[in-house]
Amino acid sequence: MEDISTLWYFGLTPSTFALTYFTALVVASCVAAFYNHRQPFMMIFSLTLVSIIVGIIGGVHALWVIALIAFIIAMAAMVSYAFREFLILIASTELAKELRTAPLTAAFGMFVIFVYAIAGIFAPWIAPHGEAEVITSAFAPADANMLLGADQLGRDMFSRLIYGTRNSVGLALTATLLAFFMGAFAGLLAATKGGWLDNLLARFADVIMSIPSLIFALLMLSIFGPSMPVIIIAVSIIYAPRVFRLTRAVAGNVVVMDYIEAAKLRGEGTGYLIRREILPNSTAPLIAEFGLEFCFVFLLVAGLSFLGLGIQPPTADWGSMVRENATLISFGEITPLIPAAAIALLTVGVNFVVDWMLHRSSGLKE
């Protein structure tokens, strides 16, 4: 017990830890105040005050929890800051100007997406063991060979987590792309053609949207059985109407413009109108919608896998990994929380980026 408690406070004894922590906070707030950064100063100094109160009430351990949380947030903020500067440097002048307006949360989101993309693309090189390779006994604890321990069959948790990026995110991305193409195509068609086709498609979208998404997915999976193509098609049918509605609304505003009228008078066909006139003028809201849509799809697919109706074993998938290791939670182990956290982190990251894009495209509405 003794060596664990010293390790707990960043390798310091409790009193040295408290002293170092408060000194660091006070120095940081003084530096912030000296250089006239009001907001950082307020944040650091209020953290100091809160820490004093918590330290008095909860003792060194509570202080350690707060310090750890603050440390993690500070690390995330610094990584985001550095990543944003990095992106600004490598981007073209125009893009760099946009990136400068990105808040730290959006930069954090981009960083998360970047890391996931790397993990997904290079999974076989990053993962130390195979996806379905049984290397030790069930639920073996973590050691130097296995960063996160073993799962219920003795497979390496960390490797499965890395491979899961590919499978879970890949599946959700495919389904989102399909939903997006179906919805956007139908929406553009409805907006340009109008009339009975518009009405028919809109009613159809209304009906699909009035069934709760998870329930609809379960219904389709019960009929066609859980397999990759069924999941992708079912999920894309469920979410296409959302894209349809947005595309129709956005394109509906563009369609009434004079330049569309001019193009029509020139005798351009529907295909040209959609490709060259309407699409370029409605990309910004569509990109933001793509991000949101991805989050919905990803959460739905994760939910389905968690219920045992998603990607089937032995393929590594985050939702099913939570389900398979759920029993560990009653022993106070956090293993099942890790894949769940991986899901949450990606959705949070995408949401942060989307939030920024929406804010930017809506101007200074709020």
Add this chain to the structure above:
Amino acid sequence: MGDILGLVAKRLGMGLMILLIISVIIFFMVELLPGDIAEAVLGQGATEENVRVLREQMGLNDPALFRYFEWLKGAVMLDFGRSIVTQEAVMSVIGERFRNTLFLATYAAVIAVPFAIILGVIVALLRNSVFDRVANVLTLTSISSPEFFLGYILILFFSVKWGMFPAIASLNDSMSFWELLNRTFLPALTLVLVVTAHMMRMTRAAIINLLASPYIEMAKLKGTPPWKVIVRHALPNAWAPIINVVALNLAYLITGVVLVEVVFVYPGIGQALVDAVSKRDFPVVQACCLIFAATFILLNLAADVGAILTNPRLRHPK
């Protein structure tokens, strides 16, 4: 008053219409199966004889349209036929469970609704402050997390580490009301966290939208004190969006309940649905889907009607 009733009746009619279409979808989707239900349920190894008996039993020899009307007639009187797996009447399987689910959803709603609306209004009034930004990040995180993530975190801390509440929500009839509340606290809290985040964001957006309207600016410009601007000018107009937000989120709650029930092994209708899906027990799946869809439509309808009642402008469409 007459025109309100007319409008409400029209909305109700539309809701019924959609429900009817959904019942058609739910019923005829099963017909899309390659072969038919009997073959699908019994699988590859079934003998000709077995398939024939099951077909007879489920009345599959009748034309599909006839069976649909029989099924619909039963569904209206809450009789969904018999389960394929257990042979019990479907209603006896899910009737009790539906009540449990309603209890859980109500429990969560009673806590979440006032909490979320008050916080949402506060955040809207303090917009762009540090408090608002922190709330933004927290609610976004909560929305983005899968329900089972929140559920397991709560189990880890409240149940395993601190031992305050039970992790498994098993119920029985002899429990007192307090015992019941204690047993179902963690699933309810999970739902509260998710729904509160959604509701807070929507309330904030609605209120900010409202505060940007010209009459609020007018009231401010003529020197009305801030509290009066809110109580006299903003609040009466805020009811419509707030009712809308509440109804929409309750509809969300109804589906969010499925995952939460599985995490906490709560004997509700969501778990019945998931079980039935993996066993391919179609009568139960159809019944559960219809009940969920009906509740969802009902709550959306309530949002519409509430909006009409509180906003006179909607009563006179241009």
